[in-house]
Amino acid sequence: MLRRRCLKLSFVIVFSMTTGFSLFLHRLEISEETAPLPLEHYCKNLHDKFLAMKQLKSAQNATKFFMEQLLHRTDLRSSCNASGKLFLTRNNTKLGQRITYEVDRKAFKLVDKMVYDMLPETHPWGTSRGLGRCAVVGNGGTLRNSKCGAEINSADFVIRHNLAPMNYSSDVGVKTNLVTVNPSQITESFQGLCHARRPFVEKAASHGDAHLAIAAFSYGPNTEISFRIFYTMRDMRPQQGVLYFHPDYLMTLDRYWRKKGLKCIRLSSGFMLMSAALELCEKVDLYGFWPFALDLFEKSLPNHYYDNIPAKRGVHTMPEEFMLLLEMHSQGVLQLHIGECQTPS
Template structure:
């Protein structure tokens, strides 16, 4: 009996030692979120500690991410060659190699798109092979610049540390001609905003087929009408951060050719600080709906509506494709979570297909891989991590405008300001695991110091 007791005690001791060892190993593993108390909020997980700004009406459904410095991706080599395109039909092989086929895009005299030979572009990282979900392979397109600005971002970026990351021919938007069996086979490997994973092929064809005009693939589609013979395109990207409160920057913001806004952008009553114009409104259906619920009390009723406003979908789920199709065809949403909703409620009765655009998943994945490559990609949250909606908006402006000014974005003194410029009292904002907001803050500082953007900061 005594021997049996000794054996039992020994087994208990060994088990305890193994548990302690495993706990120590886990604590030594790098984590991408802060080890702080968390709380449940409306079914989502949010950090209880301090927060930051921009568009954190984003779905607050992730844990917080730890401070990260922005670092460049591995040096890459690019190979191109021509190939031919196939007719529309569902892809049959989900294990496609990382190969991309696309048509080059150029303007005829009447502004229509000329289809050139498809381009095959391979971008392969040197050194250790990236895991497959990274997908550092993208479509390439050739869109002639709208201006001959002598001091545009594309000419300056090559002289900075961002030169190796920046792909001049990355497609910013997707449209009808992007849906091919080859592209479907390639992009279904990537979930969420980074690809077409989980999307039915017929839904893609039906949705993107309505984006079939020259305005569908140009973000700044009306430049010829508004240029006033200016040699440079000046854009203002306006976040919703509290730093804009009492800034008196409204007139300066409205003085740009284009004004980009995102999510819960409340304008009425705040024109003196944030301006009154909106030429491009970036959102996902999820972030827009969340904004309408969360900021109704502050006066947010939905996206800005004006003759010059374009609506740029960030497709995070199939609901974005379905809402976009319904808006373009002036019908109710036909199925899914938003079934029977009327898109005119959000975009106005006179919304036309020319005012609707959708970011290309290659562009979102490219931003994640080369500008905001967070350590969250090494965790179980890798499939939900993406750049915030405001970050996509600002970086889209960086890739399409000649000069970019950024307002209302997170700066190192963010604790001094409330979550949003329209908050009636001070609110700390949340850090969520689906974004790396401190990494974004660091990126804005680096882009500002490199002279690629002009970032508004309190002095």
């Protein structure tokens, strides 16, 4: 019997104009079968709604948008505290304490002198002032031929994921301040840094002097590989610092979004850093966040802007995350960029 899972997603957009209040309700039904279904049946509707939303946002009251941003920032800050706990530092971690793992809560790592010496004194960008306008750059295929590079480069702070390739500068830009590294990448592509340290360092160097952010204490096997990354960069490229995500922050963030209705095994790294950016940045622009195989004009897209390797199933729930992003976009909390960027005249 053909297995079918139907995912229903909806969002509501409320906006005010001189004529009063209007309400949009949009519902998507995305079916997954053993033989993939074409996606044209919802892409056209989503395209129309997204364009309508862009027009409506321009008519929204700027004060209302500011208040929505402030509300989300305050809510996240009081619940998760990225400014104080996004990364492990000597300010929030004591010598001799136990670090409890994010996923396996029964496992822990003792903070001995070796671990303590790896930690920065505090967050490298400080916390007293915001980071300005932040661009959080995903790896979605919608970035290909987007011409968003210049717009991304103009941001005050640029966040990227999984050491994504930088040889598409007209589409994705060249500026990076923070880039995540997935420990599984190191095992699969760099022999666990046992014999392939220079290729890894060259890959990291393609992001300039950006800090590398790693979830060293999510799963036990991640820790040793993350330590190898630290020592490799210290020995061969010390100008690029290595930061370890605080497992308590990631766990608290997971709980925060579950209370908001998001159900997943684990948040994607893009969604994690979008959440941190909402706390730390004055304005948040998202690029390359699009989890579907067709774009808004019903054209096929690669899975990533740099390849078409299918995503691994069962860990992240990208469509559900995307709908939350779309809801926040409609509220003015963040700016979601899909398709081509407008080139300055």
